[in-house]
Amino acid sequence: MAAAEAGVTALLVEGLGKRYGATVALEDVSFSVEPGEFVALLGPSGAGKSTLFRCVTRLAKPDAGRVLVLGRDIAALRGAPLRESRRDVGLIFQQFNLIGRVSAIDNALAGRMGHAPTWRVALRRFAAADRQLALAALDRVGLLEKAYQRADSLSGGQQQRVAIARVLAQRARLVLADEPVASLDPQSAENVLGTLRTIAREEGIAVLCALHQVDLARRFADRVVALRGGRRLMEASAAAFDESAFRALYGVADRLETTS
Numbered sequence: 001m002a003a004a005e006a007g008v009t010a011l012l013v014e015g016l017g018k019r020y021g022a023t024v025a026l027e028d029v030s031f032s033v034e035p036g037e038f039v040a041l042l043g044p045s046g047a048g049k050s051t052l053f054r055c056v057t058r059l060a061k062p063d064a065g066r067v068l069v070l071g072r073d074i075a076a077l078r079g080a081p082l083r084e085s086r087r088d089v090g091l092i093f094q095q096f097n098l099i100g101r102v103s104a105i106d107n108a109l110a111g112r113m114g115h116a117p118t119w120r121v122a123l124r125r126f127a128a129a130d131r132q133l134a135l136a137a138l139d140r141v142g143l144l145e146k147a148y149q150r151a152d153s154l155s156g157g158q159q160q161r162v163a164i165a166r167v168l169a170q171r172a173r174l175v176l177a178d179e180p181v182a183s184l185d186p187q188s189a190e191n192v193l194g195t196l197r198t199i200a201r202e203e204g205i206a207v208l209c210a211l212h213q214v215d216l217a218r219r220f221a222d223r224v225v226a227l228r229g230g231r232r233l234m235e236a237s238a239a240a241f242d243e244s245a246f247r248a249l250y251g252v253a254d255r256l257e258t259t260s
């Protein structure tokens with residue numbers, strides 16, 4: 001299959017549904033993320049954010065709907081096209097998920113694994129070009145001078161920026177970040193979200209970032225998709241996500257009209 005075309009929607013979620021027994025984790029959720037866009041997936045605990053990510057990465061199989069990554073229906077992919085599609089998607093987690101005892105650059109190089117031949121990965125013999133890419137990625141997130149420091153000696157915010165360098169080295173075109181700042185102090189959280197916004201704008205990467213803090217979503221995201229009880233409550237520009245939307249999401253009202 002040919003590589004996905006430039007300009008195609010990075011992520012299209014259509015009518016997505018997922019149940020766990022009697023629990024409705026997602027119901028009829030639709031939205032899209034375009035290249036260069038930072039979309040916040042906002043919602044309280046249990047809203048279905050992680051389930052949505054699991055459906056997009058094929059860790060969970062949806063009961064209804066479909067997911068297109070760069071125009072390709074991921075449920076239909078097998079073999080080489082599936083591996084190719086996996087390379088397009090970078091993942092960032094709440095707990096950083098770095099290899100603690102190795103350096104920042106080796107962690108960034110892990111982003112090249114989907115590209116390098118298996119023997120190189122096994123022997124940790126990455127090509128000079130891969131090392132250059134990893135260093136450039138660390139430079140991009142402001143951590144060039146920490147390249148040879150062990151990951152577990154870095155602060156939480158720095159570790160999360162190494163995780164961003166890893167997806168840059170991977171040359172991911174869609175980045176899924178599941179509560180990437182939930183373990184960070186406010187200053188580090190702003191730094192990490194600012195870095196994600198920068199890579200979206202300047203590299204044209206599509207970023208979908210689960211958050212539960214409305215103020216951070218409003219300040220850093222271009223658009224907000226709000227989930228509650230597995231349903232999409234609203235989709236709005238970050239600026240339109242106001243006080244009444246906040247109340248609808250976190251309590252009081254049960255329903256809210258879509259404002260855009």
Ligand SMILES: Nc1ncnc2c1ncn2[C@@H]1O[C@H](COP(=O)(O)OP(=O)(O)O)[C@@H](O)[C@H]1O
Nearest residue numbers: 020023025043044045046047048049050051052
């Ligand atoms: N593996 C699972 N088995 C059973 N229920 C699950 C499982 N994963 C998630 N759920 C349920 O699905 C709902 C959505 O959970 P989740 O996607 O983790 O929400 P969030 O990430 O927004 O906190 C919750 O009610 C949760 O208990």
Ligand SMILES: [Mg+2]
Nearest residue numbers: 049050051178
């Ligand atoms: Mg979650």
